[in-house]
Amino acid sequence: MSQLSASRATDASIEPEITDAVVVGAGFAGMHMAWRLRELGLAFVGLETGGDVGGTWYWNRYPGARCDVMSIDYSSRFSAEVDQEWTWTERYASGKEILAYANFIADKFDLRKHFRFGRRVVSLAWQEESHRWRLSTDDGHVIEATYCIMATGFLTIPKEVDIPGAATFKGESYRTSRWPHEDVSFEGKRVGVIGTGSTGIQLIPEVAKSAATLHVFQRTPSFSVPMRNAALTPEYVDQVKRHYPELRAVARHTFVGGVRPMSTRATFSVTDEERRYLMEEAWQRNGVELTGMFSDTLTYQPANDALADFVRDKIAEVVQDPETAEKLKPRGYPIFARRPCLDSGYYETFNQPHVHLVDCLSDPIQAVTETGIRTRTREIALDVIIYAIGFDALAGALLAIDAVGRDGVKLSDKWQDGPRSNMGLMMHGFPNLFATTGANSPSALANGIMLGEENGRWIAECIDYMRQRNLDTIETTADAEDGWMDMVQALASRSLQSTASSWYTGANIAGKPRVYPIYSGGLNRYIEHCDALSANDYPGFVFESKATQRIDGAGTVSAAVM
Numbered sequence: 408m409s410q411l412s413a414s415r416a417t418d419a420s421i422e423p424e425i426t427d428a429v430v431v432g433a434g435f436a437g438m439h440m441a442w443r444l445r446e447l448g449l450a451f452v453g454l455e456t457g458g459d460v461g462g463t464w465y466w467n468r469y470p471g472a473r474c475d476v477m478s479i480d481y482s483s484r485f486s487a488e489v490d491q492e493w494t495w496t497e498r499y500a501s502g503k504e505i506l507a508y509a510n511f512i513a514d515k516f517d518l519r520k521h522f523r524f525g526r527r528v529v530s531l532a533w534q535e536e537s538h539r540w541r542l543s544t545d546d547g548h549v550i551e552a553t554y555c556i557m558a559t560g561f562l563t564i565p566k567e568v569d570i571p572g573a574a575t576f577k578g579e580s581y582r583t584s585r586w587p588h589e590d591v592s593f594e595g596k597r598v599g600v601i602g603t604g605s606t607g608i609q610l611i612p613e614v615a616k617s618a619a620t621l622h623v624f625q626r627t628p629s630f631s632v633p634m635r636n637a638a639l640t641p642e643y644v645d646q647v648k649r650h651y652p653e654l655r656a657v658a659r660h661t662f663v664g665g666v667r668p669m670s671t672r673a674t675f676s677v678t679d680e681e682r683r684y685l686m687e688e689a690w691q692r693n694g695v696e697l698t699g700m701f702s703d704t705l706t707y708q709p710a711n712d713a714l715a716d717f718v719r720d721k722i723a724e725v726v727q728d729p730e731t732a733e734k735l736k737p738r739g740y741p742i743f744a745r746r747p748c749l750d751s752g753y754y755e756t757f758n759q760p761h762v763h764l765v766d767c768l769s770d771p772i773q774a775v776t777e778t779g780i781r782t783r784t785r786e787i788a789l790d791v792i793i794y795a796i797g798f799d800a801l802a803g804a805l806l807a808i809d810a811v812g813r814d815g816v817k818l819s820d821k822w823q824d825g826p827r828s829n830m831g832l833m834m835h836g837f838p839n840l841f842a843t844t845g846a847n848s849p850s851a852l853a854n855g856i857m858l859g860e861e862n863g864r865w866i867a868e869c870i871d872y873m874r875q876r877n878l879d880t881i882e883t884t885a886d887a888e889d890g891w892m893d894m895v896q897a898l899a900s901r902s903l904q905s906t907a908s909s910w911y912t913g914a915n916i917a918g919k920p921r922v923y924p925i926y927s928g929g930l931n932r933y934i935e936h937c938d939a940l941s942a943n944d945y946p947g948f949v950f951e952s953k954a955t956q957r958i959d960g961a962g963t964v965s966a967a968v969m
């Protein structure tokens with residue numbers, strides 16, 4: 408963070424630009440928020456670090472980037488017109504197509520004009536007297552706003568390259584999370600990819616198509632299932648367009664926010680033969696079905712083992728070299744406890760003679776050198792190194808900002824044991840600061856566009872509610888926040904997801920607290936919680952007005968506090 412800019416925010420002598428609201432981030436959630444605020448008639452400023460709209464899809468342009476939520480669901484809900492005017496071409500859209508869609512929406516609703524691009528928010532400080540947030544950006548600009556909405560996403564801050572010598576490499580280096588906007592050619596080059604999470608698994612088959620040699624540096628193997636992506640036929644698209652309103656309504660009442668099988672069938676309620684048949688069918692048809700094929704995969708270890716064994720057997724079936732197959736088999740953590748990966752020919756890629764797996768568990772990377780990568784046993788000469796090493800996910804984007812709330816409480820102190828909030832939307836001690844797709848919402852487990860837009864709707868309705876009643880601030884109570892976090896933890900304790908080392912639990916970043924902060928009760932239940940609050944005058948929240956009244960949510964005027 409720029410020290411200069413951070414100090415400018417706290418330097419009261421600097422004249423700020425004053426506005427009603429600031430929206431940070433121009434991804435789908437930020438664009439939707441801007442549109443909502445415009446409808447409300449608020450003056451607001453949008454700030455975005457990237458050079459244009461698109462959020463995660465603006466940055467993660469690596470070859471093979473694709474969303475693992477079906478395109479007809481991973482769609483915006485600005486208006487029914489968008490659904491009719493935009494046509495998805497594949498069952499699972501490519502990153503390129505999703506970015507084109509983000510641009511289509513920005514153009515159609517003329518949203519770009521609300522954003523200042525290339526600006527990073529470096530500090531945020533609550534001003535008790537004016538009841539405003541004072542923000543500073545990395546170019547030294549200071550803004551004060553009554554409402555601050557952090558549409559900053561949960562896969563925003565790339566993990567730092569933590570391998571010694573990385574800066575000394577004389578060839579080409581790329582990070583998937585900051586992929587160049589120009590085409591990158593691997594033709595005839597010796598390429599190394601570090602990382603085999605969802606990103607690496609999407610990237611590796613693409614790089615293998617043109618590289619002279621490809622070395623895949625794998626530390627923890629992932630469980631991956633076939634995506635079976637396909638072009639959408641005109642007949643299918645016609646049907647979908649005719650039924651979009653119903654599809655959208657149904658999606659809102661599902662666990663992830665879209666078409667995903669969720670069976671009530673327990674793993675051992677069927678015979679071994681039937682189970683094998685069901686899993687085989689799903690593997691051939693659309694691997695994602697395996698994530699919801701049995702009700703107890705993520706709650707009962709023997710059930711989880713049965714599915715994990717099936718996928719390990721599949722790896723052995725696909726990968727011809729038994730030694731490579733053995734190294735690709737994940738062990739030691741439950742299947743789907745880390746992010747499930749959907750691939751297009753990932754395991755098959757290792758049957759190509761120019762593709763080599765480097766098992767970094769038995770032969771760890773020691774350093775990047777000027778000419779390649781040195782492991783414990785050998786040196787591999789490379790022309791290109793690609794880092795697909797992940798993110799400081801979930802809490803990372805907010806913690807990257809020096810945020811100070813009421814009574815000088817720093818967010819970094821409040822969150823020292825992990826992110827805490829009420830529904831991922833608001834935090835005690837941080838009035839009028841809202842977040843979309845927050846760490847304690849369904850975040851990474853849900854359809855990100857739908858969640859961001861549901862959050863945006865809730866925030867806009869809340870601001871409207873306050874303005875109609877001349878209320879200046881809203882803040883969640885500590886009790887309500889504790890109650891939500893107790894529920895998050897209770898749900899997490901029932902799921903095997905909280906037991907694995909992954910970016911879900913913060914285990915991929917040194918020094919990060921090990922907690923599973925995500926609400927795992929389903930997007931549908933989460934939306935019900937949010938709607939119940941707004942329908943009942945916001946129980947668990949406290950409002951203040953300039954008339955020096957403090958009003959507890961649900962309408963009780965209790966005391967003067969100013």
Ligand code: NA7
Binds near residue numbers: 603604607795796797
């Ligand atoms: P992930 O899932 O965090 O994967 C990162 C990968 O990089 C993972 O295999 C890591 O191994 C590996 N990694 C990280 N640092 C190193 C070092 N120093 N040496 C070797 N290997 C390393 O990130 P993704 O970008 O793939 O996916 C994130 C989400 O983006 C994804 O779930 C989708 O929602 C989109 P490790 O597991 O730490 O052993």
